[in-house]
Amino acid sequence: xxxxxxxxxxxxxxxxxxxxxxxxxxxxxxxxxxxxxxxxx
Amino acid sequence: xxxxxxxxxxxxxxxxxxxxxxxxxxxxxxxxxxxxxxxxxxxxxxxxxxxxxxxxxxxxxxxxxxxxxxxxxxxxxxxxxxxxxxxxxxxxxxxxxxxxxxxxxxxxxxxxxxxxxxxxxxxxxxxxxxxxxxxxxxxxxxxxxxxxxxxxxxxxxxxxxxxxxxxxxxxxxxxxxxxxxxxxxxxxxxxxxxxxxxxxxxxxxxxxxxxxxxxxxxxxxxxxxxxxxxxxxxxxxxxxxxxxxxxxxxxxxxxxxxxxxxxxxxxxxxxxxxxxxxxxxxxxxxxxxxxxxxxxxxxxxxxxxxxxxxxxxxxxxxxxxxxxxxxxxxxxxxxxxxxxxxxxxxxxxxxxxxxxxxxxxxxxxxxxxxxxxxxxxxxxxxxxxxxxxxxxxxxxxxxxxxxxxxxxxxxxxxxxxxxxxxxxxxxxxxxxxxxxxxxxxxxxxxxxxxxxxx
Numbered sequence: 001x002x003x004x005x006x007x008x009x010x011x012x013x014x015x016x017x018x019x020x021x022x023x024x025x026x027x028x029x030x031x032x033x034x035x036x037x038x039x040x041x
Numbered sequence: 042x043x044x045x046x047x048x049x050x051x052x053x054x055x056x057x058x059x060x061x062x063x064x065x066x067x068x069x070x071x072x073x074x075x076x077x078x079x080x081x082x083x084x085x086x087x088x089x090x091x092x093x094x095x096x097x098x099x100x101x102x103x104x105x106x107x108x109x110x111x112x113x114x115x116x117x118x119x120x121x122x123x124x125x126x127x128x129x130x131x132x133x134x135x136x137x138x139x140x141x142x143x144x145x146x147x148x149x150x151x152x153x154x155x156x157x158x159x160x161x162x163x164x165x166x167x168x169x170x171x172x173x174x175x176x177x178x179x180x181x182x183x184x185x186x187x188x189x190x191x192x193x194x195x196x197x198x199x200x201x202x203x204x205x206x207x208x209x210x211x212x213x214x215x216x217x218x219x220x221x222x223x224x225x226x227x228x229x230x231x232x233x234x235x236x237x238x239x240x241x242x243x244x245x246x247x248x249x250x251x252x253x254x255x256x257x258x259x260x261x262x263x264x265x266x267x268x269x270x271x272x273x274x275x276x277x278x279x280x281x282x283x284x285x286x287x288x289x290x291x292x293x294x295x296x297x298x299x300x301x302x303x304x305x306x307x308x309x310x311x312x313x314x315x316x317x318x319x320x321x322x323x324x325x326x327x328x329x330x331x332x333x334x335x336x337x338x339x340x341x342x343x344x345x346x347x348x349x350x351x352x353x354x355x356x357x358x359x360x361x362x363x364x365x366x367x368x369x370x371x372x373x374x375x376x377x378x379x380x381x382x383x384x385x386x387x388x389x390x391x392x393x394x395x396x397x398x399x400x401x402x403x404x405x406x407x408x409x410x411x412x413x414x415x416x417x418x419x420x421x422x423x424x425x426x427x428x429x430x431x432x433x434x435x436x437x438x439x440x441x442x443x444x445x446x447x448x449x450x451x452x453x454x455x456x457x458x459x460x461x462x463x464x465x466x467x468x469x470x471x472x473x474x475x476x477x478x479x480x481x482x483x484x485x486x487x488x489x490x491x492x493x494x495x
């Protein structure tokens with residue numbers, strides 16, 4: 001029981017931490033890709 | 042400030058090592074803003090005139106020094122503070138980097154507000170540069186210790202963040218300046234203050250998350266190879282002893298030459314593509330090409346560093362130098378054939394290997410000198426980047442200018458530069474060839490190792 005709680009806690013921390021850095025990075029990459037597509041227009 | 046000490050950040054049992062890459066990314070995504078500083082250049086030339094430059098406004102040449110000082114201080118501070126970062130642990134380093142980086146923005150905001158360029162040089166260039174150097178090396182050895190099975194991938198992920206920071210900073214800065222600009226004022230100082238606050242909070246999250254593994258910790262199921270590979274040591278070399286080895290200086294040249302070849306074209310990509318293909322690559326398309334190159338610069342950091350875990354660091358650099366030589370030599374042919382596609386493909390691969398060179402080098406150092414002082418040794422090696430930052434653009438700009446002055450058509454003005462870059466990569470290949478295992482006389486003795494680990 002305690003082990004499963006701890007693994008659920010770890011999973012939540014991982015999602016939060018990766019989301020915290022991943023979401024702004026993904027936004028920046030999408031903005032760049034949109035601009036980069038102009039090369040092929 | 043005991044919450045910053047190494048003892049307070051030893052990971053408890055059950056702590057997931059996959060929390061360390063996001064902690065490192067919190068720092069690298071912020072300091073990667075440096076690559077996007079140019080978005081402030083034009084607005085800062087019109088701070089007095091508002092719609093156009095007025096007498097007393099700063100010139101672009103004066104503003105160019107802000108970035109140059111910051112990159113120079115990055116290299117110098119990484120070298121000077123490497124040992125301090127290693128001894129104090131990642132949280133103290135990340136906290137200090139956050140203070141310097143955010144402090145640099147605050148001082149620069151004051152400099153812009155009172156319109157004194159020297160205050161901006163001191164703020165962003167010197168104080169911010171300290172934050173860049175300390176922040177850049179702060180998570181490296183921690184990642185290597187958490188990922189003994191995949192050190193290349195782990196450091197590649199963090200250093201990828203440095204390449205990716207500009208993607209966030211560039212649109213964010215433009216948006217903030219738009220919000221703070223009025224008909225009588227350009228919102229640069231307010232943007233600096235907001236960016237400083239955001240970056241401080243973001244970096245502090247990284248400092249709060251980061252942990253170091255408990256002594257003797259190993260990943261579940263990981264068994265250290267019984268027989269070490271010829272070029273991978275399980276011994277440690279003291280930071281200042283590493284400087285006495287030929288291996289350190291050979292790798293210094295390997296990094297310097299790889300970066301020189303990439304950094305020159307990265308800065309000139311827009312102008313070069315338009316001049317080599319006049320009428321076919323417009324200014325808008327060239328901007329798209331630069332964006333695409335930045336994506337490959339970032340992606341290459343993760344891709345090549347991860348590949349190096351499988352094929353070895355030395356072989357990875359052999360690929361960079363051999364493939365890079367062929368691709369640089371192909372660029373003039375692409376120009377002569379009028380093949381935009383070949384030109385774009387050549388440069389995207391070249392720039393991915395430029396990023397890969399940065400990301401693979403910490404693991405290369407770990408293989409050669411062990412994990413104990415790898416962060417500090419990496420800090421010393423960053424001086425190669427500062428040197429390349431001068432060599433690369435100078436080579437590209439001056440050779441082009443010389444050719445144009447001697448009647449060479451603009452479309453062919455870069456051909457000599459491309460061949461010079463190819464030759465530099467051949468020299469890099471030779472330096473890499475001579476990298477062998479560090480002689481055991483440089484290894485720390487058992488007693489020294491135990492003392493160093495306490």
